[in-house]
Amino acid sequence: MMRAAIGGNETAYCKLLEDLARVLRKSVRRELGGLGAPDNEVENVLQDILLAIHLKRHTWDASKLLTPWVTAVARNKIIDNLRRQGRRPEVELDLSDFDAESTRFNRFSGSSSHSETSSWSQSRCCSLDEY
Incomplete structure (x- = not known):
């Protein structure tokens, strides 16, 4: 689908982004959710990943598999997000029941x-x- 998308097939490109979003959302939620990230942060990182894929799609080598390239883009965006937060993510604790x-x-x-x-x-x- 990426080859067709790069070739100008808009329908293939939309389908590719929808499929990637579905798969990547699960991965980002698994990576960041374990650190207490809220759903809106997961969606923000997902959008960063999809935008990076869109802007850098010309760097993908069509003779190679798409998955490793997408995985590298996603991993880098997740790391960028964690760096912006610092090394110690904040986790909100509800201590209202503790006296x-x-x-x-x-x-x-x-x-x-x-x-x-x-x-x-x-x-x-x-x-x-x-x-």
């Missing part, structure tokens, strides 16, 4: 008074800041 001052926490820490639990959790927070 360090509750009696349930006291039961596990072996402490029975509110002030002891409070000082214990404050000392733990302070010692974590050292790292």
Whole structure:
């Protein structure tokens, strides 16, 4: 299909992009989803990949398979996205159900008074800041 698309067949090009989008979306979701990336980020990276394929399609060697070329483009765009985010992706945590001052926490820490639990959790927070 890529040969026909490069040759000017618009229908083949649209079909190629639709097929690639379906396959690449799964790959990008698998790669970035494991890092906590939201769906909109997956779609943004997918669009970056499809745009790169469109802009660089003339660099594909028609005597070779298409899959390794597309895979390289996709891998590079995923890496570019991760670099933009930095080495430590942010993961949102919902701590609304966690109450360090509750009696349930006291039961596990072996402490029975509110002030002891409070000082214990404050000392733990302070010692974590050292790292």
